[in-house]
Amino acid sequence: MNIELRQLRYFLAVAEEMHFGRAAARLHMTQPPLSQTIQALESALGTPLFVRSTRSIALTPAGLALLPQARQLVQQAEALPQLVQRAAAGASGHLSLAFVSIADYSVLPPYLREFRAAYADVQIELREATSDVQLEALEKGQIDAGLLIPPLPERLQPLLNYQKVLSEPLMLAIPETAAQRRRPDALASYKDLALVIFPRKIAPALHDVILGRFREEGLTPVIGQEAIQMQTIIGLVSAGMGIALVPQSVSNLKRPGVVYHALKPAIGSTGDVEIGVAWRKDNPSPVLQAFLKLLRKNS
Numbered sequence: 106m107n108i109e110l111r112q113l114r115y116f117l118a119v120a121e122e123m124h125f126g127r128a129a130a131r132l133h134m135t136q137p138p139l140s141q142t143i144q145a146l147e148s149a150l151g152t153p154l155f156v157r158s159t160r161s162i163a164l165t166p167a168g169l170a171l172l173p174q175a176r177q178l179v180q181q182a183e184a185l186p187q188l189v190q191r192a193a194a195g196a197s198g199h200l201s202l203a204f205v206s207i208a209d210y211s212v213l214p215p216y217l218r219e220f221r222a223a224y225a226d227v228q229i230e231l232r233e234a235t236s237d238v239q240l241e242a243l244e245k246g247q248i249d250a251g252l253l254i255p256p257l258p259e260r261l262q263p264l265l266n267y268q269k270v271l272s273e274p275l276m277l278a279i280p281e282t283a284a285q286r287r288r289p290d291a292l293a294s295y296k297d298l299a300l301v302i303f304p305r306k307i308a309p310a311l312h313d314v315i316l317g318r319f320r321e322e323g324l325t326p327v328i329g330q331e332a333i334q335m336q337t338i339i340g341l342v343s344a345g346m347g348i349a350l351v352p353q354s355v356s357n358l359k360r361p362g363v364v365y366h367a368l369k370p371a372i373g374s375t376g377d378v379e380i381g382v383a384w385r386k387d388n389p390s391p392v393l394q395a396f397l398k399l400l401r402k403n404s
Contacts, residue, residue, distance in 0.1 A: 110182050115139055119143060119155065125139060125162070199229075203252070204251065204252040212270055212380065212403075219403075220396055232248065235308065236251075236307060243261075243265060249388060249392070250393060254311050255379055256310060264386060268404070269379060270404050271379070273378055279364050280343065284364045299348075300327065300328050301342055303338070318350060344362075382397065
């Protein structure tokens with residue numbers, strides 16, 4: 106069966122006008138080719154669609170059944186140009202985005218709000234994951250982009266692009282009970298307390314920046330606990346398990362029993378923590394490009 110949209114449009118015109126002459130005028134054509142097109146459609150469907158008389162026409166039960174379906178098909182066809190143009194412009198589609206927990210306290214919420222306001226028809230799939238998990242997912246093409254902590258492994262640099270999004274200093278998170286009678290901005294005041302930190306294998310850059318901050322002050326911390334989620338680290342600090350050095354935005358995570366202090370800058374310190382976005386160079390997604398454009402505008 107070969108039914109054309111043109112035939113359905115002609116059928117709708119006749120069904121709505123209930124007159125071949127008026128339908129032909131509405132379609133800017135003569136009546137004979139209109140009648141021939143309707144006859145060809147009836148032949149293709151194997152049943153009459155109209156009851157014809159010398160004075161009037163009416164829809165058959167088959168015509169009545171076809172009418173709503175024909176309207177739906179024609180409307181869908183007419184919507185196709187706008188649909189594909191919006192998809193090509195990144196205004197609709199799907200974006201799978203992974204993020205480290207640090208981003209959830211800093212750049213992720215405002216960027217998502219702005220992106221959703223501008224691209225309401227885009228479906229966003231969010232996944233919280235450590236940087237190492239994100240890199241593996243990017244390599245396998247399982248996500249479009251990841252907000253992670255650099256650097257990219259050398260073996261993935263030919264495959265991935267990277268763009269810096271945020272850089273922020275470290276802050277000291279300490280148990281409230283340990284904050285008394287100590288200098289709040291000096292690591293040396295807390296050298297008797299264990300350090301709660303990320304395992305190096307999941308965030309080597311953050312791990313090295315934190316330990317580097319201790320080295321800059323001539324200290325060697327005792328690592329008491331390791332955790333992969335920032336909220337877990339803060340929870341352990343709240344439980345009195347030790348202190349932690351965390352990016353400044355994590356101080357937005359309020360927990361009873363935790364106090365945050367800015368650190369006194371060390372001479373020559375470069376101990377800021379960077380967050381950036383990584384994506385595959387061969388990903389052609391217009392939605393991804395729209396999201397990256399927003400990041401570039403705000404970075």
